[in-house]
Amino acid sequence: MKFSIERAALLRALAHVQSVVERRNTIPILSNVMLKAEKGELSLSATDMDLEILETVPAEVSSGGATTAPAHTLYDIVRKLPDKGAVEFESNGEQTTLSVRAGRSNFKLGCLPTEDFPQMAGSSLPHAFELGASDLKTLIDRARFAISTEETRYYLNGIYLHAAKSGDVAVLRAVATDGHRLARVEMPLPDGAGKMPGIIVPRKTVAEIRKLIEESNGSIGVSLSDTKIRFAVDDVVLTSKLIDGTFPDYERVIPSGNDKVLEVDPRTFAQAVDRVATIATEKTRAVKLSIDRGQLTVSANSPESGSASEELEVNYSATPLEIGFNSRYLLDITQQIEGDGCRLLIADSASPTVIRDTSDASALYVLMPMRV
C-alpha cells in the first residue's frame, strides 16, 4: 500500500477517528485505526466495539491496500507535522510496518493485520430521515447536560429519542434525566421518522456526533433500528449500538398543576445564581430562592465560607415562598434558555419545579428542589 494525502485533510479525519478510540485498551487492535487506500480515496475507521466511525478522504493512491496502525500515535504525529504539504504513507509487503514521511520527518509504525480488526455486524436500519445540523445541535445541547452517569440505572446514560405527539403536532423528542433534573426537547417530526422505535443513544455517541456536526452546516442522515443508530455527516459515518433498556415513563414526572409562576430574565438570574453560589458549600452547591411579590432573593449559606445574597426584580404574584436548588443544575438549565424570559412553575418547596423559555415552547426542564 502506498499513498499520499494532504496533511490538513488527514488531520481533520484522524481527529474524528481517534476520538472514538479509547485511551486505555486491553485489546491492542482496538487502539488502532484501519487505513484502506483504493481508487483515489483513503478510508479511516475505528471502533470501541459499541461505536464505529468511518471517514473517507481524497488521496493519491499509487498502490492500494489496507493495514491498521495505532490511532493516537498517528494522530499525534500528523498533528505535529508542518502545516502545509502532503504526507506519504507506505506499508511493507506483509503490512507489518507503516512508514510515514513528510518533509524531512520519517516514522515507522508497527501495524496489526486488518483481519483482526473488529467490525460491527451489518444489519438493516429500516428507519431513515434527514435532520438539519443546527436542529440536531439544539436537540443535543438542550438535553445532554441532564444525562446520568449512574451505573445502576444504565438506561439513563443516554438521550431518549422518540416520536411523540405534542398536542396535535407530531414531534421528534429528546429526553434525558439523571433523577435530579429532566430535559425534554422537541422539534417537528422529520419525514420517515414516524414509525421509529423509542431509542436510547449512549452518552459517548452523543458527544461524538455533537463534535462532528459542529463543523457541518448541511443535513445529517439518520438511520436506525431498535438496536443501532447511524449518522451520516458529510464524509463521516458514525454507527453506534443503542442502550438496551427501557427509558422510564418521563411524562409521569412532569408536573402539570404547578400554579406559582415566577418569571425572571434568564441572564440576570443566571449571573446572580452564579455569584451567590461562590459561597455555597462545595458538596451541595445549594442556593435558596426566597420569592415575594415582585422580588426574588437568591442566597447561600455555608458554615465554612460565610453567606451571600442578591436581590432581583421579578414577575411573581403568588404567595411568598422559599425553595432551594443545586446552583449548578439551575445554571445548566438557564444557560439553555435563549429568549428574554425564563418561567419557573413552582408547586411548593418539596416538589419538582418546571422551567421553560417564555418565548420557546420546544424545550421543557424539570428540576428537583433541595432542602435548604
Place this chain on the structure above:
Amino acid sequence: MEAAEIPRLCRDCGDLRPVSLTDHRSRCPNCGSPRLIAHAELTDLSIAHIDCDAFYATVEKREDPSLIEKPVIVGGGRRGVVSAACYVARRFGVRSAMPMFKALSLCPDAVVIRPRMELYAQVGRQVRAIMRDATPLVEALSIDEAFLDLTGTAKLHRAVPAETLAKLARQIEAELGVTVSIGLAPNKFLAKMASEIDKPRGFAVVGRNDIRAFLDPQPIRALWGVGPKLEEKLQRDGYKTIGDLFAVGRDRLIERYGSTGLHLSQLAAGEDARKIEPGRESKSVSAETTFNNDLIGAEALHAELWPLAEKVSRRMKRENVAARTIVLTLRTTKFKRFSRRIGVQPPTQLATVLFETAQKLLAPLADAEPYRLIGVGGTDLVPPEGADTSDLVDPTRGRTAAVERAIDALRAKHGNASITKGRGFKPT
C-alpha cells in the same frame, strides 16, 4: 563511672523508675510482679498499636467461663474456616483462616462456636471507648485493633504514654475481660510490627535505636504495602529480608520500582510518616456466609442474600452511614473468590436496595457454576443525609425507606422475629 540507667515500667502496678543497665532483678520491688518492661526510649515514644488477643475466642470465654481452660475455635459451619482460635487451641497448631476440618483434625476436642459478630462489634466499641479516654487520636483498623497517638498527653494524664498504655491494658482487661497486646514505637509501621512480638498480653517497645536490629531479619512480606505479587517480584530480584532492601539503598530502589521503591526504602529504613487518622473507621460494611452445601441458581442464592442484605443494612443504619457502592462477593467451589461492584445513586442504607442491586450483579453469574460463599457489602460510605430519597425517576425510594424504618422500629420494640418482609419469611 556511674552505670547507665534506663527507665523501667511495671505493667501491673505502674511503677516507673530508672534502673541501672546492670540491674537484672526480674521482679518489681513495689508489687513483686515479673511483668516489667525496660527500654532506653520507653518514656520518649508515643505511637502505639493495640491488638486484642484472640478477640472472638476471648469474648466467648468471657461469656461462658466454663470454656476458659478449653480449646475454643470461633468459626462457621461444617465447612467454614477458623475466624479465631484461643491460645489453648493454638497450642495444637490451630490458626486463623484455617479450614475447620483441618483445625478439628489437629484439635478434635475443640469447642467450636459460631461467630456472634454483633457481640464482638459491641465489645470492640467498648474497647475503643476506653482507648478514646486516653487520646482522641484513635484509628481503628478493624473491630479489634487500633493505632493510638499519645503524643502530648503526658501532662493531661500525669503519666508518659507508656504508663498510660499499661494502665489502658489493665483497664480493658478488668472492665471487659479482654486482653490486649501493645506495640510502642516511633511510628505506625513499627508499632504494628511491635505488637506482634510479645503476644498475648504483651507490651513490646521498638525504639529508634532498635530499628536495624529489629527490621533487618524480618521478611519483606512484613512491610506495609507488600502483598504476594510484590513479594514475588522482590524475591525474584533477590530481596528476601527488609535488611536486603535497606542495604541496596534508596536510589537503586527508586530506579527499579519508581514510587513504590521510595515507599519501600522509607519503610525499610523504619520511617513512616503516616498520621493517625481517627476518622478512618469502617470504610465498608459487609456480611457473608459460607453454605453447608454448594449452591447454584438465582433462587437458592437469593435466599442466602436477603438475610445478609438485612444484616448489612442494620449495621449501616446503626453506624449512621450510607453506601454509594454495593459489592457482591462470591467464592466458587474451587476457592476462587471474586467480587462485582456497582455505584448507587442516591446512596443507600436500605436492605431492599442492597438486595435488589446485589441481585442484579448476581444475575449473569448465578447459573454459571456452584458457589460455596456469598457476601454483600456497602462501601464508599457517606453520611446518611440525602440517602434513600425519591427522585424524578424513582419516586418510590422514599416510600421504601419509610417502610424499612417502620420495620426497624417494630423490631427494636418487639424483637427481630416480630416482623419480616415477605421474601425473608420462612414458615416454621
